[in-house]
Every structure is written in C-alpha cells, then in structure tokens.
Ligand code: SG4
C-alpha cells in the first residue's frame with residue numbers, strides 16, 4: 101500500500117517521496133563539531149524525579165520499523181532546561197541500529213556513524229497530546245544518544261531490553277511485554293552537559309519538521325551481546341530488521357552546542 105515504507109529496496113528512504121514531508125530542516129544530519137557554534141543559552145537539562153525512579157513499568161513493542169518502550173501512563177518523565185522552549189514529557193523511546201557488519205546510528209558526528217542510536221521522544225506540555233504537538237515547530241523534543249559497542253561494560257537499561265529481546269519479546273511485529281526495575285536516567289551518558297542542538301524533523305514518514313533535536317556528544321557503552329540482541333528483531337514481512345536508519349540529510353542552518361562542550 102502507499103503507506104508501506106521500509107529501509108531497503110523500492111520502499112526505502114529514497115522512495116519515501118510523498119509519504120515524507122520535504123524541507124530544509126530534515127533529520128538526521130551529520131554534525132560537524134568544528135562548525136557548531138557555542139550557545140550560552142544551552143545550559144544543563146533538568147530531568148524530573150521520575151527519571152531517577154525505578155518503579156515504573158515500560159511496555160516493549162515492535163511496530164515493524166523499530167522496537168519501542170512506552171512508559172506506564174502514571175510516569176511523569178519530563179525534561180526542561182537545556183535551552184528547550186518549554187517542558188516536554190516522554191512519550192516513548194526507540195532504537196535505530198545496523199547489523200553484524202554495519203553501523204546504524206542516524207546522526208553522525210564528524211561523519212562517524214555509531215553502532216546504534218536511541219531516541220527519547222518527548223512532547224511539549226503546552227499541547228494536549230503528542231498528536232497535536234507533532235505538527236508544531238516546538239512540539240517535540242527528541243534526545244538522541246549514541247550506542248558504542250565492544251566495551252566490556254554494558255548499559256543496565258540496555259541489558260534489561262536485550263534480555264527481553266533474547267527471550268523473543270517484541271522480536272516479531274505487534275508482540276509486546278513489560279519491563280520493570282529500570283530507571284531512565286541510566287540510558288543517558290554520565291556526562292549529559294555536552295550536547296548539540298538543531299531544529300529538525302522526525303526521521304520517518306511523515307518527517308514532520310516539529311523536532312527540537314538534542315544529540316549528546318558522549319555515547320553510552322554497550323556490550324557486543326547487548327547490541328547483537330537487536331539484530332534478530334523482525335519487520336512486518338518477517339525479515340530481520342537491519343539498518344533501520346535514514347541517511348543523513350542536507351542541513352544549512354547552524355548547529356549549536358552547549359556552553360560546556
Ligand atoms: C520510530 O519508528 C518510532 O517507533 C516511532 O514512534 C517514531 O515516530 C519514529 O521512529 C520517528 O521518530 O525520533 N526517529 S524519530 O524521529 O515518534 C514518532 C511511533 O511510531 C511519531 C510511536
């Protein structure tokens with residue numbers, strides 16, 4: 101159908117065409133560190149207490165394009181500060197990855213593609229819901245974090261997710277399960293004061309230009325096994341879903357960086 105898009109072949113990113121809004125603020129992009137400008141306004145983020153709370157359950161699900169974790173509706177996971185134009189609430193977080201012999205982050209740093217990238221999708225509390233936020237310029241704030249594999253130390257949140265994936269939760273379309281006993285502050289790099297900021301879009305159809313992007317400079321470290329657990333996830337055609345990243349887009353506006361970077 102016309103709503104059928106994928107990451108390869110005749111429904112791949114070069115053919116998203118009319119499914120995808122086009123414009124001058126499309127994501128992802130390559131971030132040239134040397135060309136990014138310091139901005140005094142980009143201070144520390146304020147993560148709400150629920151970001152440090154272990155008690156919430158998260159639903160792990162597969163939409164054929166990624167695996168996604170949705171917090172229990174009682175969780176108030178919000179972020180403000182960091183130069184954001186408001187307070188934003190987490191709706192879900194999801195991943196982009198490569199394959200056994202390819203990297204799969206969406207953003208690149210000085211043209212380096214990391215093995216994977218997690219996106220924490222937040223919506224502006226000035227809007228009633230994520231649907232109405234998703235069409236406004238200041239509607240969404242997505243935080244992107246690179247995953248670097250091969251280090252002996254893993255990440256405790258990714259470990260939880262990897263265990264579920266290894267037990268076949270969410271590896272096929274529409275399957276899901278819950279995960280508990282993890283707190284989201286642990287999926288962010290220890291140093292979350294160094295980051296890049298630009299105004300961009302969703303990286304999947306409809307590619308709405310409604311995202312205030314934050315990309316942390318420091319990656320989180322995951323083990324090879326943790327990364328590999330993503331490679332068995334299947335798409336809507338029951339094929340292994342690999343390389344579910346959109347290629348970098350041309351971007352002419354300045355990318356800024358936090359003052360402490
Ligand atoms: C992934 O496909 C998510 O599963 C989608 O979430 C998400 O769409 C999409 O990526 C685009 O988000 O941060 N990469 S991105 O720009 O959040 C939205 C859902 O399908 C609207 C809920």
Ligand code: ZN
Nearest residue numbers: 194196219303
């Ligand atoms: Zn994403």
